[in-house]
Amino acid sequence: MDESTDQIMTVSTSFHPGAHPVESDLVLSSSDGVLFYVHASTIEKASPTALPSFLSFSTSGIKEDIIPIPEPATVLNIILHTIYQSTCAQNLPTSDDLIEAIDRLPRFGIEPSTLVRPDTPIYQLILSHAPLRAIDVYAMAAHHDLRELAEASSSHLLAYSLETLSDEMAAKMGPFYLKRLFLLHMTRTEEAKRILLQPPSFHPVTKECSFEDQRKVTRAWALGTTYLAWDVRPGLSLSRIQSVFEPLVSNMECTACQNMVKKRIREVVTGWAAVKVSLLR
Numbered sequence: 001m002d003e004s005t006d007q008i009m010t011v012s013t014s015f016h017p018g019a020h021p022v023e024s025d026l027v028l029s030s031s032d033g034v035l036f037y038v039h040a041s042t043i044e045k046a047s048p049t050a051l052p053s054f055l056s057f058s059t060s061g062i063k064e065d066i067i068p069i070p071e072p073a074t075v076l077n078i079i080l081h082t083i084y085q086s087t088c089a090q091n092l093p094t095s096d097d098l099i100e101a102i103d104r105l106p107r108f109g110i111e112p113s114t115l116v117r118p119d120t121p122i123y124q125l126i127l128s129h130a131p132l133r134a135i136d137v138y139a140m141a142a143h144h145d146l147r148e149l150a151e152a153s154s155s156h157l158l159a160y161s162l163e164t165l166s167d168e169m170a171a172k173m174g175p176f177y178l179k180r181l182f183l184l185h186m187t188r189t190e191e192a193k194r195i196l197l198q199p200p201s202f203h204p205v206t207k208e209c210s211f212e213d214q215r216k217v218t219r220a221w222a223l224g225t226t227y228l229a230w231d232v233r234p235g236l237s238l239s240r241i242q243s244v245f246e247p248l249v250s251n252m253e254c255t256a257c258q259n260m261v262k263k264r265i266r267e268v269v270t271g272w273a274a275v276k277v278s279l280l281r
Contacts, residue, residue, distance in 0.1 A: 034073035049109030087121035142177030158235030
């Protein structure tokens, strides 16, 4: 407790005195009163403009004083862990806090692309949030030109409806990444249609199964294709494809026709699985 202000101060569980081998020489205070004991040299190593940016919030202009940082502890904690290249997963940060922290890095003289790389803990932590917050992670990555993160998160956007994309989100990701996202959806949709349209091959005519009999198989396949094509999506699942075409087999008396349909289903599933699922690959 500070007797002069009678105010209780909280100390960070990750950046407290003695948390690192070298004694800290800089103390930051979050907007909600949490103290972070850090090292000027580590901040300076992250970017030549980082330390002056942090010191700019000092009322006295010297680093020996406690420097008030206009960020809540949850966000400042992520920023510092990112600078130190250490994980903050143990603090269970929310997706919103992670995104806000990366968006705030330029405020402290740091380009996100220099610290958010595939081999860093912060990259892996943000990516772990992508399955549930894909569009937000993608927009943040696009905004800061984090190509690897944008690519990895785009694979979780196949089921996302682009019609619901807000103007604000589109503006944040910028024209290049917005275009790439639309192209990913368009390419996968067209590929799905192309793959599905090819019907099963004919087998040699037999007494039990004539050419006309096999044409019925082709028409049945076309109906299934039409059914899927009405609502084909970039995120069309393999199980969905199988659920439409596999019932055709059970309705056939000709074993050769059954085998040709099964073969074609396998080809469709294999072909669709091979279509790219992210925008930059």
